[in-house]
Amino acid sequence: MVIFGTMLLRKPKAPKGGYQQTRDVDDVPPGEGDVLVEERPTTTLERPESAMGRLARLRGRLSKSNNVLGKGLLALLTRERIDQDVWDEIEDTLLMADLGTDASLELVENLQKRVRIEGTQDPAHVKAMLREELLKLVDPTMDRSINSVGAPGKPAVVLVVGVNGVGKTTTVGKLARVLVAEDKDVLLGAADTFRAAAADQLETWGARVGVATVRSEQEGADPASVAFDAVQAGVDQESDVVLIDTAGRLQNKAGLMDQLGKIKRVVTKAAEVDEVLLVIDATTGQNGMTQAKVFAEAVNITGIVLTKLDGTAKGGIVVAIQRALGVPVKLIGLGEGPDDLAPFDAEQFVDALLD
Numbered sequence: 640m641v642i643f644g645t646m647l648l649r650k651p652k653a654p655k656g657g658y659q660q661t662r663d664v665d666d667v668p669p670g671e672g673d674v675l676v677e678e679r680p681t682t683t684l685e686r687p688e689s690a691m692g693r694l695a696r697l698r699g700r701l702s703k704s705n706n707v708l709g710k711g712l713l714a715l716l717t718r719e720r721i722d723q724d725v726w727d728e729i730e731d732t733l734l735m736a737d738l739g740t741d742a743s744l745e746l747v748e749n750l751q752k753r754v755r756i757e758g759t760q761d762p763a764h765v766k767a768m769l770r771e772e773l774l775k776l777v778d779p780t781m782d783r784s785i786n787s788v789g790a791p792g793k794p795a796v797v798l799v800v801g802v803n804g805v806g807k808t809t810t811v812g813k814l815a816r817v818l819v820a821e822d823k824d825v826l827l828g829a830a831d832t833f834r835a836a837a838a839d840q841l842e843t844w845g846a847r848v849g850v851a852t853v854r855s856e857q858e859g860a861d862p863a864s865v866a867f868d869a870v871q872a873g874v875d876q877e878s879d880v881v882l883i884d885t886a887g888r889l890q891n892k893a894g895l896m897d898q899l900g901k902i903k904r905v906v907t908k909a910a911e912v913d914e915v916l917l918v919i920d921a922t923t924g925q926n927g928m929t930q931a932k933v934f935a936e937a938v939n940i941t942g943i944v945l946t947k948l949d950g951t952a953k954g955g956i957v958v959a960i961q962r963a964l965g966v967p968v969k970l971i972g973l974g975e976g977p978d979d980l981a982p983f984d985a986e987q988f989v990d991a992l993l994d
């Protein structure tokens with residue numbers, strides 16, 4: 640709610656000065672968390688772009704970097720003679736786009752069958768055939784909606800996880816804008832307490848669209864504690880959605896499991912976690928795949944956000960990552976602009992590869 644350009648928000652409950660690093664939130668009964676909801680006066684609030692049509696606007700960026708794949712495949716498939724060398728080249732093209740071995744082999748086999756039966760004389764037909772086969776791999780049947788409706792009387796809780804530098808904080812900021820554009824009442828939780836700047840960054844994102852951030856003033860505070868306070872504040876304020884940014888700076892799998900497990904366990908005392916989004920940088924290829932698998936073992940991932948798809952020809956990672964985790968890509972990042980995060984749409988994605 641905006642009154643004279645200033646957000647009207649719940650004041651900090653108590654005490655000021657953040658949390659003790661040693662505090663174990665598991666011991667703190669729900670309701671007693673120290674909530675510090677930052678106020679930030681804003682003169683003019685931005686009006687974020689609605690989610691619909693974003694991908695259409697950003698499609699050019701996707702095409703620019705990724706149609707190397709589509710164009711390359713089309714050129715190969717419309718050659719006068721398609722011998723084993725050509726099929727090998729097709730497979731290499733798919734592997735280079737990070738489609739992964741299984742999906743690449745499957746696509747080559749399916750195309751081989753169809754070329755044998757249907758022929759490749761007509762380029763329009765070849766394109767339609769390739770479109771169909773690519774679409775099958777991307778899987779248009781998966782539910783890609785963000786779960787932004789909580790249990791009755793509770794906000795939807797969305798945890799955003801991933802290693803540092805992949806674009807997590809940026810994604811939380813951009814996702815808040817998507818939700819604000821849908822008239823949702825959003826609250827942010829800065830549970831990335833390893834880097835003080837991350838909380839500032841998040842707060843700035845929120846303030847631009849009138850969304851408050853729950854944070855700790857103390858660097859290194861317990862992330863689970865901050866996450867809990869954010870969700871409890873969301874319950875108290877009757878927010879629609881609480882988005883929680885987490886830290887990715889973790890040394891090993893055991894530490895990651897510990898931290899994410901604790902965040903989830905503690906948050907659940909206030910409200911169920913409805914969505915766990917794993918953010919992966921699309922430019923990191925195999926590294927991103929490895930990260931994805933580690934995170935999937937630590938926490939139940941419900942959706943993937945692929946960032947930086949604007950800067951890579953490796954869009955095939957959409958398929959590889961969905962296959963590896965059995966979880967849909969729900970959002971894609973196509974630039975550094977505030978509204979450069981789009982809902983993923985299988986058909987539009989494949990069309991952008993082929994145009």
Ligand SMILES: Nc1nc2c(ncn2[C@@H]2O[C@H](COP(=O)(O)OP(=O)(O)OP(=O)(O)O)[C@@H](O)[C@H]2O)c(=O)[nH]1
Pocket residue numbers: 801802803804805806807808809810831834837886887888945946947948949950971972973974975979
């Ligand atoms: N080109 C491009 N850049 C992006 C995209 N998403 C994020 N970035 C950039 O990636 C950089 C890192 O983003 P952050 O949001 O700070 O990453 P983070 O994962 O939160 O990092 P830590 O807070 O250090 O854990 C920033 O410069 C962003 O602008 C995208 O979709 N496309």
